Amino acid sequence: MRTFTCPHCENLLFFENSACVVCGTEVGYDRATRSMLRAADGVRCANAELAGCNWLADGGPLCGCCALTRTRPADEDAGALEAFAAAEAAKRRLVYQLDDLGLPVTPRTADPVHGLAFDLLSSTDQPVTTGHAGGVITIDLAEGDDGFREGLRARLAEPYRTLLGHFRHEIGHWYWDRLVADAPEAFRSLFGDERADYQQALENHYGSAPGSEWEETHVSHYAAAHPWEDWAETFAHLLHIRDTVQTAAALGVLVAGTPIAPHPGSRVDAVPEDRTDDVDELIATWIPLSRALNQLNRSMGKDDLYPFALAPAVQEKLRFAGAIVTANRTAGLRTARERT
Secondary structure, eight states: OOOEEOTTTOOEEOTTOSBOTTTOOBEEEETTTTEEEEGGGSOBOTTTTTSOOOBBOOSSSSOTTGGGEEEOOOTTOHHHHHHHHHHHHHHHHHHHHHHHHTOOOOBTTTOTTTOBEEEEEOOSSSOOOOEEETTEEEEEGGGGSHHHHHHHHHHTTOSOOOHHHHHHHHHHHHHIIIIITTSOHHHHHHHOOTTSOHHHHHHHHHTSOOOSGGGGTOSSTGGGGOHHHHHHHHHHHHHHHHHHHHHHHHTTOOOTTOSOOOOTTTTOTTOOSOOOOOHHHHHHHHHHHHHHHHHHHHHTTOOOSSOOOOOHHHHHHHHHHHHHHHHHHHHHHHHHHHHO
């Protein structure tokens, strides 16, 4: 995540800001320009109060991110609405990063068959399963409750579990359908054959002890359940790593010896070139940075921020996912040039 500047006084702004803390100017994130504008220069998203959205509307009452949500809790469900606001905040960060990477974010209103939509549902009165099906991503809003989420994390032996992580994982499934499924041969050589029985694979996964044999070939225990989950976990980790490295660069955080230095334009709203497409360079930056972050967390009495090891086989899968992202962005840029 890059930092931004106030359009009035040029003070430092962060992605979540809705007003400048120095001069008080009300601001909103403009998705078209990827910058913070004066709120008076646009129309605030209708979810500004309901979900704390600080984006500007996009041709309707909602911003482009909030418009992706197909179902949300009822207005009278106060508890679920609080979790809904947390989920929307995570989704805004997701959509920002997808835009930054040049990946398609096609809404279901534009493509009713394959387009993207989110159902953010409360499991208070009915069971809800977080998952993806044909472009519809369902999130159980109970994941916004720290106690509930931590209980599941411990029960499922997952060292890392966050709302943002769920969004990144589930949208990985959508991108597999959109960007990988039509030519899966190279995918299968690294991740395995996705045609293996999915339900049986999950039963086997949850019916056995975690063990440690997966650590040399998968980024997480859950990734070992099935090739689809391996892809989604790998894709999510690529987004985790890219976001954290970019944020560190924007804030001038640098671990000695890492190749990605803070970019002098990292606070310029016009999207500086501080993103690397070289996954090897990204990993070379990430490994010492993540170790430093883990040690800082331990100094505060917290668990490791990134409790994973990137074995050589996992790094190869990250390279594959990175190549898919780069190839798609290149194709998108070529299409844009053809239109002009």
